[in-house]
Amino acid sequence: MTSKPNSVCALRLSALGDCVNVFGMLGAISREDPRAQLLWILDRRFAPLFRDSEGTDIIPMLPVDFSGGVFKAFWHIKNQLKGRRFDCLLDLQTSIKASACALAVPAKVKFGYDRERGREGQFLFINRKVPSPANPHVVAGYMAFARAAGYGDLQPKWDFRLSDEELAPYLKLSEQDPVFTICPASAKTQKNWNADGYARMADYAVKNGYRVVLAGSPNETEMTLCAQIASRAGCKCLNLCGQTNLRQLCALLCASSLALCPDSACMHICSAVNTPVIGLFAVHDPRRVGSWKFPDLWVSVYKDLAREECGQGHIPWRYRVRNEHAMDRISTEMVKDAFDYALDHYAPNPDDY
Numbered sequence: 344m345t346s347k348p349n350s351v352c353a354l355r356l357s358a359l360g361d362c363v364n365v366f367g368m369l370g371a372i373s374r375e376d377p378r379a380q381l382l383w384i385l386d387r388r389f390a391p392l393f394r395d396s397e398g399t400d401i402i403p404m405l406p407v408d409f410s411g412g413v414f415k416a417f418w419h420i421k422n423q424l425k426g427r428r429f430d431c432l433l434d435l436q437t438s439i440k441a442s443a444c445a446l447a448v449p450a451k452v453k454f455g456y457d458r459e460r461g462r463e464g465q466f467l468f469i470n471r472k473v474p475s476p477a478n479p480h481v482v483a484g485y486m487a488f489a490r491a492a493g494y495g496d497l498q499p500k501w502d503f504r505l506s507d508e509e510l511a512p513y514l515k516l517s518e519q520d521p522v523f524t525i526c527p528a529s530a531k532t533q534k535n536w537n538a539d540g541y542a543r544m545a546d547y548a549v550k551n552g553y554r555v556v557l558a559g560s561p562n563e564t565e566m567t568l569c570a571q572i573a574s575r576a577g578c579k580c581l582n583l584c585g586q587t588n589l590r591q592l593c594a595l596l597c598a599s600s601l602a603l604c605p606d607s608a609c610m611h612i613c614s615a616v617n618t619p620v621i622g623l624f625a626v627h628d629p630r631r632v633g634s635w636k637f638p639d640l641w642v643s644v645y646k647d648l649a650r651e652e653c654g655q656g657h658i659p660w661r662y663r664v665r666n667e668h669a670m671d672r673i674s675t676e677m678v679k680d681a682f683d684y685a686l687d688h689y690a691p692n693p694d695d696y
Contacts, residue, residue: 348431354448407479456472606623610622620636
């Protein structure tokens with residue numbers, strides 16, 4: 344499209360980290376053209392993160408409940424959009440479930456991925472392919488959609504509109520010492536580092552003048568991992584795992600001075616709220632899925648592991664390392680080096696507290 348569209352529907356259902364990054368792309372469009380009529384279709388589980396403290400959508404959303412199956416979700420979308428027509432659809436998810444939802448969206452132009460990044464037959468549900476950018480990062484790919492729709496070269500813009508009331512309890516945690524938050528778990532356990540490594544980093548942070556907070560969802564795996572870290576660390580950790588909703592987790596990460604995460608939604612939230620985050624990678628390429636703002640804090644063994652599995656052949660853009668113990672190749676010393684770098688370049692001096 345050569346001119347900016349008046350109405351845009353974005354489709355990205357999941358996962359949470361991807362939704363955080365799409366939120367940055369939609370924020371850029373909204374800032375560039377405040378009059379644009381935007382609608383974001385996403386999984387209802389993640390919608391609360393993108394509503395302000397008053398419960399108002401920051402970007403207009405159509406949350407979808409998939410508990411009743413894709414067919415029911417399709418009809419829900421179709422009924423909700425009855426009588427509407429969009430200038431374009433940004434189909435940002437290559438899955439059969441997303442493509443089924445795309446069928447329910449009345450749009451003149453439906454943008455999707457090109458051959459390099461598309462999969463699961465998405466090309467059958469779109470009529471315009473977005474060229475893959477030179478930058479392999481998924482955020483760069485999302486911004487390429489905005490550019491293709493007519494918005495030019497924008498930079499992602501994140502604003503969760505966290506209120507003073509939302510931030511207050513977590514800012515209070517850092518009144519005496521800066522906070523180092525460890526969010527140790529990803530949605531996929533293969534991407535999690537080990538409890539001993541996290542515990543050693545908790546002790547190292549306290550040695551350097553930080554207060555350690557553990558955070559995560561009420562998921563049993565995350566609760567267990569955080570409990571293991573707390574019990575194995577020599578220092579005292581404040582374990583808030585399972586005690587925060589999405590907005591509260593976002594506020595905690597915003598109030599933190601430094602964070603440590605594997606490839607996860609928490610890592611992307613940190614980046615979105617400008618909290619320096621040490622990201623740990625072995626399964627996926629951080630150049631594709633790493634924190635957008637803090638690439639200098641990536642700790643990665645992905646390239647070596649992918650080369651071991653692929654030999655000297657081409658490593659596909661979406662390649663996932665198969666080794667179930669890949670994360671154990673990350674040493675504590677590697678993470679300590681990233682921590683020290685963060686202290687020198689980003690984090691406040693604990694002596695100032």
